[in-house]
Amino acid sequence: MSSLLTIDGLTKHFSEKDSLIRRLRPDQEVRTVRAVDDVSLDVKEGETLGLVGESGCGKSTLARAAVRLIEPTDGSVYFDGDEVTGFSRSELREFRSEVQVVFQDPFASLNPRYTVAKTLMEPMRVHNIGANDTERRERAASLLERCGLGAEHLDRHPHEFSGGQRQRIAIARALSVEPSMLIADEPVSALDVSVQARILNLLDELREEMGLSMLFISHDMSIVRRVCDRVAVMYLGKIAEVAPTDRLFTDPQHPYTQALLSAIPVPDPTVERDRVHLEGDVPTPIDPPSGCRFHPRCPKVIPTEGWDGSQAAWQRVLALKRRLAADELDAETTREHLEDERKSVSDDAVVQELYDEHVARKGVADAETVSLPPDANDTVKSALQRLVAGDRDGAVAMLERSYTTPCAREEPSLTTHGAGTHQSACHLHDPSFVTQSKSQNGELAVDGIASGDAR
Amino acid sequence: MAIDTKHSENRSVVDQVGSRVRWLVAVYRRLDLSAQVSFWIVAAISVAAAAAPLITPYAPGEQLAITADPALKLHPPTPANPMGTDLYGRDVFTRLVYGARSSLAVGLLAVGIAATIGITAGSIAGYVGGWVDESIMRVMDILISFPALVLAITLVGALGSETVITILPVLGELLASLPVVGSWTSNNIINVIFVIGLVYSPQIARVTRGEVLRTSEEEFVEAAENTGLSRVRILVQHILPNSMAPVLVQSTFLVATAILFEASLSYLGLGVQPPIPTWGVMISNGQGYLPDSWWWTTFPGLAIMVTVLALNLLGDGLRDEFDPRSATDGGPN
Numbered sequence: 147m148s149s150l151l152t153i154d155g156l157t158k159h160f161s162e163k164d165s166l167i168r169r170l171r172p173d174q175e176v177r178t179v180r181a182v183d184d185v186s187l188d189v190k191e192g193e194t195l196g197l198v199g200e201s202g203c204g205k206s207t208l209a210r211a212a213v214r215l216i217e218p219t220d221g222s223v224y225f226d227g228d229e230v231t232g233f234s235r236s237e238l239r240e241f242r243s244e245v246q247v248v249f250q251d252p253f254a255s256l257n258p259r260y261t262v263a264k265t266l267m268e269p270m271r272v273h274n275i276g277a278n279d280t281e282r283r284e285r286a287a288s289l290l291e292r293c294g295l296g297a298e299h300l301d302r303h304p305h306e307f308s309g310g311q312r313q314r315i316a317i318a319r320a321l322s323v324e325p326s327m328l329i330a331d332e333p334v335s336a337l338d339v340s341v342q343a344r345i346l347n348l349l350d351e352l353r354e355e356m357g358l359s360m361l362f363i364s365h366d367m368s369i370v371r372r373v374c375d376r377v378a379v380m381y382l383g384k385i386a387e388v389a390p391t392d393r394l395f396t397d398p399q400h401p402y403t404q405a406l407l408s409a410i411p412v413p414d415p416t417v418e419r420d421r422v423h424l425e426g427d428v429p430t431p432i433d434p435p436s437g438c439r440f441h442p443r444c445p446k447v448i449p450t451e452g453w454d455g456s457q458a459a460w461q462r463v464l465a466l467k468r469r470l471a472a473d474e475l476d477a478e479t480t481r482e483h484l485e486d487e488r489k490s491v492s493d494d495a496v497v498q499e500l501y502d503e504h505v506a507r508k509g510v511a512d513a514e515t516v517s518l519p520p521d522a523n524d525t526v527k528s529a530l531q532r533l534v535a536g537d538r539d540g541a542v543a544m545l546e547r548s549y550t551t552p553c554a555r556e557e558p559s560l561t562t563h564g565a566g567t568h569q570s571a572c573h574l575h576d577p578s579f580v581t582q583s584k585s586q587n588g589e590l591a592v593d594g595i596a597s598g599d600a601r
Numbered sequence: 602m603a604i605d606t607k608h609s610e611n612r613s614v615v616d617q618v619g620s621r622v623r624w625l626v627a628v629y630r631r632l633d634l635s636a637q638v639s640f641w642i643v644a645a646i647s648v649a650a651a652a653a654p655l656i657t658p659y660a661p662g663e664q665l666a667i668t669a670d671p672a673l674k675l676h677p678p679t680p681a682n683p684m685g686t687d688l689y690g691r692d693v694f695t696r697l698v699y700g701a702r703s704s705l706a707v708g709l710l711a712v713g714i715a716a717t718i719g720i721t722a723g724s725i726a727g728y729v730g731g732w733v734d735e736s737i738m739r740v741m742d743i744l745i746s747f748p749a750l751v752l753a754i755t756l757v758g759a760l761g762s763e764t765v766i767t768i769l770p771v772l773g774e775l776l777a778s779l780p781v782v783g784s785w786t787s788n789n790i791i792n793v794i795f796v797i798g799l800v801y802s803p804q805i806a807r808v809t810r811g812e813v814l815r816t817s818e819e820e821f822v823e824a825a826e827n828t829g830l831s832r833v834r835i836l837v838q839h840i841l842p843n844s845m846a847p848v849l850v851q852s853t854f855l856v857a858t859a860i861l862f863e864a865s866l867s868y869l870g871l872g873v874q875p876p877i878p879t880w881g882v883m884i885s886n887g888q889g890y891l892p893d894s895w896w897w898t899t900f901p902g903l904a905i906m907v908t909v910l911a912l913n914l915l916g917d918g919l920r921d922e923f924d925p926r927s928a929t930d931g932g933p934n
């Protein structure tokens with residue numbers, strides 16, 4: 147199978163909206179939203195490639211930039227050997243009849259003032275399909291019927307249809323120019339669950355009938371599993387893992403993919419499964435985390451050199467660091483709390499209380515008590531002492547100095563697993579990286595993979 | 602099959618007209634009471650203006666004091682002259698009805714000109730963006746920063762006895778082909794219409810620009826780009842039709858403003874010149890006789906007030922209906 151659409155190093159950065167107020171404050175720099183950062187992917191002829199990730203991870207932006215509905219900042223795209231990123235205006239118009247997008251929201255993607263006939267006939271007119279309007283109307287009627295709506299709907303307006311029917315119209319519009327590839331951008335996520343399956347079936351039938359290639363964007367792992375031949379997982383503008391669907395679901399390699407998969411509800415309640423819990427919110431693509439962008443939430447994040455505690459203990463230290471940096475710990479509240487309970491309110495007592503609550507997590511429901519290695523214990527406590535003394539920045543800096551994951555330093559590159567069709571971007575799979583950490587950490591990194599933060 | 606298709610196309614035209622009428626009725630039904638009443642007032646004034654010769658037996662310039670009875674100078678209302686007569690023995694009611702013609706024509710044509718300039722400028726500014734947007738909107742800002750009346754007086758003064766038509770012959774031909782207005786081409790009223798239109802075009806341009814910016818963000822515009830449609834067509838066929846509702850509402854207000862504006866200009870003697878009767882001219886001429894011959898000025902004054910008020914209330918109602926923030930469908934084509 148040769149590659150039909152090749153995306154090579156595609157990057158899309160947005161500058162945050164320029165405004166008068168911003169211009170009056172030259173001290174504030176324009177912040178860049180790095181929505182898509184150096185992504186390479188290819189869609190092979192006749193295949194359906196899934197693109198999954200949480201909302202805001204840049205998957206729609208990637209698709210739009212790939213067909214130049216928005217102009218990419220950098221990188222190139224090839225379609226059938228031609229460089230799309232170098233197309234002139236007229237070449238781009240030609241290209242539009244090859245690759246068509248089906249948009250997410252059928253309530254927004256149809257012009258409310260157009261009849262169905264007009265919606266379907268306009269693209270044909272642009273691409274000189276059909277000799278005259280009579281012929282085009284006939285074609286529109288048969289397309290509509292193929293998509294499951296009767297020709298009697300041709301003269302209706304979008305507001306007379308349900309969401310599912312509108313999406314059928316949108317699909318018919320995409321097919322009206324006889325494309326060889328579809329980009330389906332969350333085509334069912336705006337629809338009722340009961341309608342979703344029927345639209346997915348329709349897409350599947352049409353794909354087979356017309357030999358279409360497809361880039362299928364979704365945040366729903368179970369839909370992707372049903373529809374796609376291969377799947378690419380995206381996190382904050384980067385590809386985390388690409389694999390044939392079977393392999394991705396049975397043998398996920400990237401910790402993020404593992405977390406996503408563990409979140410799929412299992413239909414059989416008797417099946418016990420480890421659920422990986424993702425800490426924190428999805429960071430914004432403005433100033434994304436350094437190194438591996440997943441590191442602030444990664445349950446398997448590699449410990450710092452010389453760490454000789456467990457992965458669970460390491461996670462506690464990182465969590466403490468995160469809360470300190472976010473100013474979620476308040477020594478004075480804790481002190482008042484102790485006073486209420488008529489306990490000692492000395493600085494040492496406050497430190498101990500903070501430690502018990504946030505590190506050892508004594509008495510916190512559902513959390514096992516974890517003990518830190520002795521030297522870490524000391525560092526954490528002296529950091530807490532600084533906090534109690536009112537020096538939060540110092541406390542953060544102290545933890546930062548001693549406990550920074552190597553994952554934050556370097557960006558992982560894609561490594562190949564097995565037959566070469568399976569790739570993931572995680573330092574755990576980079577032999578040189580792991581040996582380097584391993585030499586100091588014993589079997590820790592591997593231990594991390596095995597146990598994770600399983601509950 | 603071919604016949605079938607043709608048949609269904611014919612039916613679709615009927616369908617379309619039918620659905621448009623149904624839509625208008627639906628819009629009317631959703632208006633509040635004051636807007637509904639206003640709609641009928643505006644409709645009545647329009648019909649009276651259009652059917653003026655059928656409503657009154659006199660001509661607007663007919664001096665009854667000469668042709669009928671010398672006593673009919675500044676005569677108070679009687680059943681035959683329900684609004685009295687003026688200094689020259691002309692029937693005030695007749696002049697009021699014919700004045701409605703000129704007032705409405707001035708209002709509609711001026712807004713038509715404002716809309717032509719404003720929609721063109723605003724949509725290009727909004728859609729093209731960048732320095733084109735900047736320069737167009739700066740020109741509009743300059744226009745809007747002058748007090749409207751001062752600008753209009755200056756422009757009317759600058760044009761003098763020359764009409765715009767000598768400068769823009771194409772416009773002249775277009776106007777000459779219209780009913781009622783066709784005979785005005787040599788009168789100052791053309792200049793007044795044109796100047797009012799120019800003065801108010803920035804308001805339409807601003808509304809249009811904002812709407813075009815908003816509509817451009819809609820997904821169906823992206824979908825149109827995705828079909829390969831040219832930018833001009835996307836603007837004309839997808840963006841503009843979906844941006845017009847607020848412009849229409851704004852235009853309703855502007856018709857009222859333009860009518861008032863014409864009255865002010867004519868009152869100052871800078872507006873419409875005789876023999877065309879307008880409400881402003883009537884007030885201007887009659888003011889010197891106010892305490893005694895109140896009917897000469899009061900009726901045109903009331904006419905202006907009622908018309909302007911009705912148009913504003915109708916505009917308010919339409920704005921509530923078409924407010925982009927209250928989600929309604931755009932209606933048929």
Ligand code: SF4
Nearest residue numbers: 438441444553572573
């Ligand atoms: S590189 Fe580190 S942070 Fe990123 S996924 Fe792998 S282990 Fe987690």
